[in-house]
Amino acid sequence: MQKLIEIFGNERVVLGTAIPKVYLETPLLAQKGIAQALVFPKSTQEVQELALYAKEQQYHLIPRGAGTGVTGATFPVKGEILIDFSQMNQITAFDEATRTLFVEPGVTLEAIQTFVEAKGYLYPPDPGSNKATIGGTVATNAGGMRAVKYGVTRNYVRQMVVVLVSGEKMTVGSLTEKNSSGYDLKDLFIGSEGTLGMITEIALRLVVPPKITQSLLVGFDHLSDVSKTVNAILASAVNPTALEFFEEEGIAYSQQLLGLSFPLKQSKNYLLLTVDGNQRADVEERLEQALALADNNQRVEYRHLSDEVEAQVWKLRGAIVSGIESVTKQEPLDIVVPIDKITETIEQIKQMGLTYDLATITFGHAGDGNIHVCILKNAMTDDRWEKQLALFLSELYHYVALQKGLPSAEHGIGLLKKSYFLKEIDPTVLTYLRQIKAVFDPENRLNPTKIM
Numbered sequence: 001m002q003k004l005i006e007i008f009g010n011e012r013v014v015l016g017t018a019i020p021k022v023y024l025e026t027p028l029l030a031q032k033g034i035a036q037a038l039v040f041p042k043s044t045q046e047v048q049e050l051a052l053y054a055k056e057q058q059y060h061l062i063p064r065g066a067g068t069g070v071t072g073a074t075f076p077v078k079g080e081i082l083i084d085f086s087q088m089n090q091i092t093a094f095d096e097a098t099r100t101l102f103v104e105p106g107v108t109l110e111a112i113q114t115f116v117e118a119k120g121y122l123y124p125p126d127p128g129s130n131k132a133t134i135g136g137t138v139a140t141n142a143g144g145m146r147a148v149k150y151g152v153t154r155n156y157v158r159q160m161v162v163v164l165v166s167g168e169k170m171t172v173g174s175l176t177e178k179n180s181s182g183y184d185l186k187d188l189f190i191g192s193e194g195t196l197g198m199i200t201e202i203a204l205r206l207v208v209p210p211k212i213t214q215s216l217l218v219g220f221d222h223l224s225d226v227s228k229t230v231n232a233i234l235a236s237a238v239n240p241t242a243l244e245f246f247e248e249e250g251i252a253y254s255q256q257l258l259g260l261s262f263p264l265k266q267s268k269n270y271l272l273l274t275v276d277g278n279q280r281a282d283v284e285e286r287l288e289q290a291l292a293l294a295d296n297n298q299r300v301e302y303r304h305l306s307d308e309v310e311a312q313v314w315k316l317r318g319a320i321v322s323g324i325e326s327v328t329k330q331e332p333l334d335i336v337v338p339i340d341k342i343t344e345t346i347e348q349i350k351q352m353g354l355t356y357d358l359a360t361i362t363f364g365h366a367g368d369g370n371i372h373v374c375i376l377k378n379a380m381t382d383d384r385w386e387k388q389l390a391l392f393l394s395e396l397y398h399y400v401a402l403q404k405g406l407p408s409a410e411h412g413i414g415l416l417k418k419s420y421f422l423k424e425i426d427p428t429v430l431t432y433l434r435q436i437k438a439v440f441d442p443e444n445r446l447n448p449t450k451i452m
Contacts, residue, residue: 105135
């Protein structure tokens with residue numbers, strides 16, 4: 001491993017047993033990871049040198065962001081070399097004429113948002129953690145709460161520099177607004193979870209933010225009424241920026257964790273709606289239209305949110321998972337189904353929870369069919385938890401497939417979902433996915449145990 005020190009220097013190489021536990025352990029997996037080395041590159045050239053050395057020595061490599069992922073996608077299994085991109089954390093350029101931001105993969109979403117907001121622009125994707133790195137969110141095609149209007153990470157990547165496991169470097173995508181010139185390799189690497197190449201430079205598309213944003217919180221007795229309202233809103237001219245649903249029992253965990261109160265008291269299922277625009281009258285009109293649609297579907301109560309209360313409600317919504325994890329172990333899911341299947345899918349989840357004696361909390365992005373599920377361990381023994389969870393997941397992912405849904409909307413497959421993904425995927429599709437993997441990584445040395 002002397003060559004690693006030659007490439008990175010002593011201070012940016014950690015070997016064997018000296019690798020910190022945070023890289024080798026995750027609450028998502030009971031096992032402890034195995035890695036040969038941990039390195040911290042500072043340039044594309046260093047990543048290329050590492051790739052060439054790993055090729056010569058037949059080492060396996062895992063690129064890693066901030067470790068905020070929830071599928072075990074960067075967990076080392078085969079004694080890999082871990083590549084932590086946190087020191088490639090510079091915003092290298094901003095071209096205001098084309099609204100393009102050039103960044104290294106280790107820049108956090110928080111840093112990007114702070115920079116672009118100061119310039120008067122918006123980078124719309126907003127995954128759950130603003131501590132996540134842009135490289136990690138590109139590798140998983142992360143989404144977030146604004147996806148219903150603005151789309152996901154894929155929609156804001158213009159161009160990337162990717163280092164292949166061979167040591168070759170290539171630029172994928174284009175700085176142009178349109179591109180119909182050959183296969184779109186950029187979109188192949190986005191969402192590939194570090195299995196095809198190592199992203200070292202990214203050019204992001206920015207947008208001009210709306211001048212006005214307002215939110216409305218609506219309460220219902222029944223989830224089916226939430227779903228009907230969502231469908232009505234999506235079929236209208238409301239054009240919401242965010243359309244979130246969650247349950248009373250889920251928000252209770254947030255309240256317990258944060259010590260904040262929730263403004264609605266008489267209902268059990270909630271729809272949190274945000275509308276943005278440049279004219280206040282237009283925004284208010286669309287919110288009133290949304291409320292009228294909710295009235296048509298048995299809404300129980302509602303509240304227009306002031307800035308202070310809105311921030312509090314969004315904070316509570318964002319802390320559901322943290323609140324659950326503060327009291328028990330949980331398995332996080334991010335299934336996605338056609339939007340007209342949300343209610344029956346959640347009802348199926350609840351019934352399965354009763355069948356397998358597992359508590360479930362559901363919430364998510366109602367506007368795009370993305371259902372987040374937290375399966376709670378509570379007082380269940382470890383052995384029974386593993387057995388019941390496996391039965392639950394196998395049945396759930398099969399059910400989702402029958403609904404024409406998918407096992408992941410924004411988290412990725414990683415390790416946790418691999419067996420279920422492989423079980424339900426079209427065999428012909430899997431054959432070609434594996435052939436694509438073989439083109440870029442014929443020896444399966446790049447994040448080798450993930451996805452497929």
